[in-house]
């Protein structure tokens with residue numbers, strides 16, 4: 001049930017898998033000297049990463065059995081690897097090379113990596129996840145530039161590259177790309193991942209329970225599955241999240257509750273309790289929060305603290321957030337970041353779907369950025385619509401303290 005798990009079965013995403021493979025066919029067949037790019041675009045929890053990772057796993061399994069010409073696969077997460085050097089070092093590692101942190105230039109890492117692939121006659125299928133982060137910086141644009149033009153940039157290299165670039169909001173992200181070459185190389189095939197309907201979420205939950213063996217057979221019934229699927233399913237008229245991650249996490253927490261109470265069966269009551277306490281039906285997934293960098297956690301805690309103090313407000317100003325953030329840094333005994341870095345981190349949190357921002361004009365005083373936490377979806381039959389701020393606060397505090405402890 002972990003977000004990191006790559007499911008074997010991906011119901012309702014068969015056509016996306018098929019379309020990607022069709023596009024990559026020349027690369028899989030061993031053709032050299034070309035890059036085939038596919039863009040995945042869609043909101044959070046719609047299966048983009050799961051599909052991409054499943055494709056990598058299947059391709060590398062087939063290649064290792066000798067069913068295809070040699071093929072290397074690689075996955076990079078642009079959010080976790082924030083520099084051009086780290087991205088290419090990870091690709092190099094997946095190719096089987098080891099680069100120390102110091103001593104190699106980015107260009108050398110790129111050259112060695114692709115020369116090694118070329119010499120071994122292998123093609124590369126690469127996933128670049130969370131690319132929204134990448135294209136915000138010039139360095140990030142360069143990553144895509146290099147990947148789409150390896151053949152031109154390195155004359156002694158002859159490889160075929162299949163590239164999946166994953167965006168949460170492709171249109172908005174590409175507007176910020178300044179390099180015309182990068183922009184045109186991304187104007188290729190775009191596969192759109194739509195939010196899941198209730199019916200689709202129910203299938204996904206059933207597959208996870210029965211086919212992937214996440215739970216003991218009989219531990220969960222259709223009432224529970226439908227309750228969760230209906231809560232998070234997307235509908236054209238009603239809207240909704242359509243997010244499989246939230247649906248799976250809710251089932252997971254409901255099962256944990258049942259287990260803690262010594263019960264072998266998940267009941268609607270467990271689901272209701274999870275939704276009521278707001279343990280998860282928001283993007284505030286503990287696994288996601290753990291992955292944030294220290295200052296992002298502190299910023300999120302600052303936003304949470306202000307919202308807890310001013311419960312009638314939905315939005316807080318970035319100025320207030322900065323004050324609270326500096327106070328927290330002082331309390332934790334660490335140096336706060338400067339204004340522009342804070343701004344960048346706010347964009348990171350926004351990109352991760354952890355906060356919403358809007359720009360408002362303050363009676364002639366100029367424009368200011370306002371920040372909010374996304375709301376829990378309206379769950380009519382439960383009458384809930386609130387963000388679990390105290391839960392979030394506790395998770396953040398524990399995570400920050402743990403990180404500071406382990407740094408000492």
Ligand SMILES: Nc1ncnc2c1ncn2[C@@H]1O[C@H](COP(=O)(O)OP(=O)(O)OP(=O)(O)O)[C@@H](O)[C@H]1O
Nearest residue numbers: 003010011013044045046047048049050204244245
């Ligand atoms: N069709 C599906 N079948 C089974 N599990 C799925 C399916 N779609 C998504 N999931 C599961 O839902 C969770 C979220 O999916 P995933 O991480 O792929 O979403 P995403 O679109 O990449 O989201 P994000 O933009 O937040 O990274 C994962 O645990 C994944 O395994």
